[in-house]
């Protein structure tokens with residue numbers, strides 16, 4: 158598995174997203190994914206499935222140190238004491254002594270960023286997280302975070318797929334040695350019948366989803382597709398035996414614009 162190196166972290170290029178996966182389905186998919194070769198699982202406190210992610214991890218028989226586990230702290234827990242307590246709760250649910258990556262799930266302008274980052278760095282120092290990072294941060298917020306955080310930030314996890322241009326965020330992350338981790342990497346399934354991706358895939362014997370994920374990892378981006386279907390687990394990881402040409406990469410990149418964003422909330426920052 159290709160690894161994305163970022164400020165000391167080695168993040169497997171493909172991970173399993175688990176948003177909306179619940180209960181036994183979640184545990185079973187995590188177990189199957191790890192048995193199929195996945196080595197990176199993405200969860201969050203707010204997904205309410207950390208317990209099941211931990212169960213799937215143990216059921217898979219894959220050694221703990223061989224799996225990269227990410228979880229995220231929700232924005233209502235950004236006051237320093239809350240952040241530490243909330244991180245302990247996540248570890249208790251996962252039944253892990255530490256996660257590989259702990260992220261601030263969204264920016265929260267109501268709590269000073271410096272305080273929250275101080276607490277996040279402290280949690281890392283306590284050994285509860287091997288690496289720390291952010292999610293849904295814009296270029297301005299990345300700059301502010303890097304300046305304020307006493308520890309290096311490993312990544313910004315943001316929405317990224319062929320319909321959304323993320324050049325500015327990618328460049329900001331590269332400047333600071335941070336990885337981009339792409340959420341909604343198959344545009345929530347919308348790429349399935351895309352003519353450009355299907356056509357490029359035909360030349361390589363691959364599906365549109367595989368072309369889309371290959372386009373991301375070929376930019377040194379880690380992608381965390383979610384599926385509730387066992388057969389798609391294999392499809393989404395079977396992308397390391399072909400390469401897109403410069404021309405194919407360019408054609409896919411040209412599909413992106415600022416209008417392609419799928420996830421937006423009232424509390425979202427002003428996007429780049």
Ligand SMILES: NC(=O)c1ccc[n+]([C@@H]2O[C@H](COP(=O)([O-])OP(=O)(O)OC[C@H]3O[C@@H](n4cnc5c(N)ncnc54)[C@H](OP(=O)(O)O)[C@@H]3O)[C@@H](O)[C@H]2O)c1
Pocket residue numbers: 173174175176177199200262292293314315339340341342343344345346347349366367381382383384385386389392393420
């Ligand atoms: N940091 C954040 O704020 C944030 C926000 C959103 C998501 N995330 C993370 O990123 C992960 C992925 O994002 P996402 O769940 O929004 O979207 P996604 O992974 O782009 O899309 C998931 C959807 O695509 C379908 N799909 C998956 N593989 C496919 C394939 N090979 N062909 C066709 N359809 C396919 C799935 O359907 P089936 O289940 O039917 O296969 C599902 O409906 C989440 O699970 C979560 O871990 C983070």
